[in-house]
Amino acid sequence: xxxxxxxxxxxxxxxxxxxxxxxxxxxxxxxxxxxxxxxxxxxxxxxxxxxxxxxxxxxxxxxxxxxxxxxxxxxxxxxxxxxxxxxxxxxxxxxxxxxxxxxxxxxxxxxxxxxxxxxxxxxxxxxxxxxxxxxxxxxxxxxxxxxxxxxxxxxxxxxxxxxxxxxxxxxxxxxxxxxxxxxxxxxxxxxxxxxxxxxxxxxxxxxxxxxxxxxxxxxxxxxxxxxxxxxxxxxxxxxxxxxxxxxxxxxxxxxxxxxxxxxxxxxxxxxxxxxxxxxxxxxxxxxxxxxxxxxxxxxxxxxxxxxxxxxx
Numbered sequence: 001x002x003x004x005x006x007x008x009x010x011x012x013x014x015x016x017x018x019x020x021x022x023x024x025x026x027x028x029x030x031x032x033x034x035x036x037x038x039x040x041x042x043x044x045x046x047x048x049x050x051x052x053x054x055x056x057x058x059x060x061x062x063x064x065x066x067x068x069x070x071x072x073x074x075x076x077x078x079x080x081x082x083x084x085x086x087x088x089x090x091x092x093x094x095x096x097x098x099x100x101x102x103x104x105x106x107x108x109x110x111x112x113x114x115x116x117x118x119x120x121x122x123x124x125x126x127x128x129x130x131x132x133x134x135x136x137x138x139x140x141x142x143x144x145x146x147x148x149x150x151x152x153x154x155x156x157x158x159x160x161x162x163x164x165x166x167x168x169x170x171x172x173x174x175x176x177x178x179x180x181x182x183x184x185x186x187x188x189x190x191x192x193x194x195x196x197x198x199x200x201x202x203x204x205x206x207x208x209x210x211x212x213x214x215x216x217x218x219x220x221x222x223x224x225x226x227x228x229x230x231x232x233x234x235x236x237x238x239x240x241x242x243x244x245x246x247x248x249x250x251x252x253x254x255x256x257x258x259x260x261x262x263x264x265x266x267x268x269x270x271x272x273x274x275x276x277x278x279x280x281x282x283x284x285x286x287x288x289x290x291x292x293x294x295x296x297x298x299x300x301x302x303x304x305x306x307x308x309x310x311x312x
Contacts, residue, residue, distance in 0.1 A: 045102055045298035046071030049261070050092055053305045064099045067304060074099075075260060075300045077106035077149060079118055083132040093140045104300065106146035106188065106260060107133065109165065115157035121164045130172050138179040144298070145183055146260060147172060150190040150228055152212045166218045173221045184297070186224040188260050189215070192234055194227070195248070200234040201273065213252045224297055225253050228261035231283070236273055238264065238283040246290040258297040262287065 048070045052063035067074055076092040083089050089105050096103045109129070110117045119125050137145060147169055155162040173185050189212075196211035198204035216225060227249070231241050249257055264283035265275050291299070 044296060045073040046300075047073035047075070047101065047298070048301050048304040049075040049077065050088060051303040051305050063304065064095060067101070068099065070301065070304060072100070073102045073104055073298050073300060075104040075106060077146075077260070078108060080107040080109050080129050080132065081118075083107070083136045089136065093142070102143055102298075103140075104144045104146065104260070104298070105136075105142060106149055108149045110154055110161070112150055112153065115154055117158075117161055121161065121168060126168055126171070129168075130175055133172055134175050134179055137176050137183050141180055142183050144224075144258075145176065145185050146188050146226060147185065148187040149260070150193075151187050152189045152194055152215050155212065155215060156193075169219060170221055184223040186222045186226050186258070187219055188226040188228065191227040191229040191249075192231065197234045200236075201270070202233060206234065216253050222255065224256045224258050225249070226258040226260050229259060230261070230263050232264045232273075232275065238279055238286045241283075241286055241290075243290070246287070246294060250294060256297050257294050259291075259299045261302045262299060263302040 048067055050063070053059040064074075074092055074096075076088045078088055083105075093103045093105065107129075108118070109121070133145070133147070136142075148165060151162065151165065154165070169187060176183055176185050192198075192202075194212045194215070196208045197206045198210070199206040219225075229246075231238075231245065235241055264280045266277045266280040267275070269275060287299075
């Protein structure tokens with residue numbers, strides 16, 4: 001998830017306020033008549049990230065059973081080197097047929113909380129990364145593979161590392177397509193930062209002149225442009241979200257659009273930023289209303305259950 005520098009804000013996020021409780025899964029995320037959503041959203045793959053209450057067998061199984069109420073896609077995001085192990089990516093992909101969902105795998109190469117690479121992108125590391133991705137995709141014939149999460153944040157803090165990744169992305173893309181041409185390969189951006197919105201809980205200033213839309217042009221091969229979005233970091237109420245908040249994306253690309261992380265907190269926050277499940281439900285309605293004409297591939301709510309911490 002997106003790095004937040006302010007200590008109070010990070011503590012606010014770490015206790016699970018950007019999370020979706022079961023009540024909202026049943027009533028506001030996928031049960032469209034309850035919130036007056038357009039029927040046009042029915043073709044969108046909707047779901048949650050892998051977020052069981054715990055990784056004990058009973059809780060783990062319970063997650064997949066209840067995740068069906070949230071939709072038909074489950075996402076996993078983590079260290080690139082976890083591919084071809086017995087960990088999350090393998091589990092999420094191999095259980096897909098049992099629980100009837102589409103798996104989404106997202107590979108990360110840097111730590112978002114520090115903007116530091118997990119390991120240097122030297123020739124040896126890149127070879128391991130590329131080999132792991134090709135072997136995994138060739139074995140499972142994935143429909144969706146995300147490479148790099150919120151990469152636009154890295155472009156600001158470490159331009160050299162970002163430039164190296166851009167070149168490497170193209171290499172990995174070509175290698176994967178050679179083995180699995182039907183796999184959608186893409187990278188992921190943080191929408192609020194992409195828009196130049198650094199105010200609110202970020203503690204800076206909202207300045208559209210500092211938008212990063214030009215970074216999309218660095219990834220011409222990307223089959224999809226995917227985004228994470230947490231507008232409650234910028235706006236105190238869903239009613240404050242501009243009407244073109246999501247449709248603006250279409251003015252910068254004609255590629256298919258997807259959302260790998262979506263969240264609005266439903267619990268107490270810093271003074272002036274308190275929220276509720278009512279507002280959370282309002283945001284879900286607002287999100288689908290504003291994106292009904294985007295024809296996006298999928299939309300994933302960040303968590304089904306409260307987590308002990310935020311994924312970095």
